[in-house]
Amino acid sequence: MTATPAIEGWFTTGAQPALVGTRCTTCTTVFFPPTAGAGFCRNPACGGEAFEDVELSRHGVIWSYTDAQYQPPPPYVPRAPYEPFALAAVELPEGLVVLGQVADGYGVDDLRVGAEAELVVETLYTDDQGDHTIWRWKPVVEMGAEADG
Amino acid sequence: MSNDVVVAGVGMHPWGKWGRSFVEYGVHAARAALTDAAVDWRDVDLVVGGETVRNGYGGYVAGATFAQALGWNGARVATSYAACATGAQALDTARARILAGMCDVALVVGADTTPKGFLAPNAGERWDDPDWLRFRLLGMTNPAYFALYARRRMDLYGATQEDFAQVKVKNARHGLSNPYARYRKEVSAADVLGSAVVSDPLHLLDICATSDGAAAVVLTSVEHARKLGLADPVRVRAISTVTPTFPNTVLDMPNLSTDSSAVAGAPERTFKESIAHAAYEEAGIGPEDVGLAEVYDLSTALELDWIEDLGLCRRGEAETLLRAGDTTIGGRIPVNPSGGLACFGEAVPAQALAQVCEVTWQLRGQAAGRQVEGARVGITANQGLFGHGSSVLLSR
Helix, strand or coil: EEEEEECCCECCCCCCCCEEEEEECCCEECCCCCCCCCCCCCCCCCCCCCCCECCCCCCCCEEEEEEECCCCCCCCCCCCCCCEEEEEECCCCCCEEEEEEEEECHHHHHHHCCEEEEEEEEEEEEEEEEEEEEEEEEEECCCCCCCCC | CCEEEEEEEEEEEECCCCCHHHHHHHHHHHEEEEEEEEHHHHHHCCEEEEEECCHHHHHHHHHHHHHHHHHHCEEEEEEEHHHHHHHHHHHHHHHEEEEEEECCCEEEEEEEECCCCCCCCCCCCCCCCCHHHHHHHHHHHHHHHHHHHHHHHHHHHCCCHHHHHHHHHHHHHCCCCCCCCCCCCCCCCHHHHHHEECCCCCEHHEHHHHHHHHEEEEEHHHHHHHHHCCCCCCEEEECCCCCCCCCCCCCCCCCCCCCCEEEECCCCHHHHHHHHHHHHHHCCCCCCHEEEEEEEEHHHHHHHHHHCCCCHHHHHHHHHHHHHHCCCCCCCCCCCCCCCCHCEEEEEHHHHHHHHHHHHHHHCCCCCHHHHCCCEEEEEEECCCHHEEEEEEEEE
16 A cells, blocks of 8 residues: 555655745745646736745644534545544745644644644545545644643 | 715515525515516616526526526626625626616626535536635635634634624524524524534534525616606615735635735735725725624624724724624624524525615615614625625615
8 A cells, every 4th residue: 555645746745744835936926735826926016937846844833723523525535434633724934824634633722823833744535545645734832831831 | 976876676585495496586586676676677778697606507697597587678688706795796797887877777686596514616526626625635614714713813812602602692683583584593602602513613503504595686877766766765885896915815715825925025904804995995985984784704703803804893802892782783883783694594696685685774774673773874795715705885
């Protein structure tokens, strides 16, 4: 069984996974997902049509968060039996907010607006072709953070 | 020169889960609006339909579908799609043709028949469609987006789930005697807080349902309204259908990310703020003149966001208004006197027009059982998918 990304070209895998954005070589604005703009810069002040892939920061600040207590409808592929999962929107140093599921084992009680989160890659679903992976946000809990709380 | 047009008539089909064709609802609402305006359908020279994507061929050509069902009368036709702002965009199309002097009487109709449960994307694999990808990759439903906004209010401004529940309590009370509302029943805060959590922190009763329904508006020029003998009619003072300004830095349904503000800098106003701002600018009316607001309470918490986006109070102060009863009928600035989406459930292409119907009845003093006394100016607001949103300002 192999593990393949649930979508091609949006994130790297390995020990230090990262989202893959695209940077306009004219105005340097970064976009995610990398398909955004379809070859034309979305900054209205820029006519750029050339882009380069860029790995986004692996750490960001939680903009907000929630969870999915009910099984989402297709085309979501749920695990059986369904397990609720958390979702977070994380603001990156590149100036954009990116949504993601929250890493396995963490729920809304582990999250708060303004706290730090780190990018990880985990299994989204498994079928007869193997595991399909996705980027996720994992809360960063510093040693002693509970005492600061 | 005035850019006003006149609301000569309004009409609705009751919201519910009727399971019939959207055409039937739309024609019912259209006939009600024509009767209200005392206008013969054969005198209508433009019909604009709000598109409904779930209802097949007829829904995609809504303008012509309604025109045929009313009986072909040779009117010009247009069809609009702008997600939740569909009705306002349709209204704007009618207004433009009237103001250009190319139309005297326009009929605008929106109607929908909705499925049960979560609104899901259309079938088929579409790897370039954010509305498909957000479900496929993240399981990100509409309520999950509403919940992100709600959580921010809690963590940034100290809102509580009890506050959100009180929005529902208020709106349920407002809608009790609205004959067009689907839900006409008192709801307690305990009912809301005792209902299942859908997406934390929102409970089932914090989130609006999806409904069947229809609304229609007859618009005329100011001059033609005089010919019809309409004294002191409600006027459309502004229709804002602005798109976002780059960079759009607030996460919007159905997107997986925002634009980056690193190069272009953060915008002066968020998208929702800019929707209302454009309406105020166009009308030369300020938030201090507004007597009531019909806003898109897809969730209870979202109503609080809108109150601030409309400039009715400062950022982070909407809970203070709510707790003081300011947003209740009889308070300083009643919000959703119709009962809002909490009592209606959303019928997408009809909803922005339903807001205009309600404000019209309020400004005429015809909102029996839910009347905001002495209201002279009302505003509507909504936002939907794909950069759509609208605000309509009306006054006597």
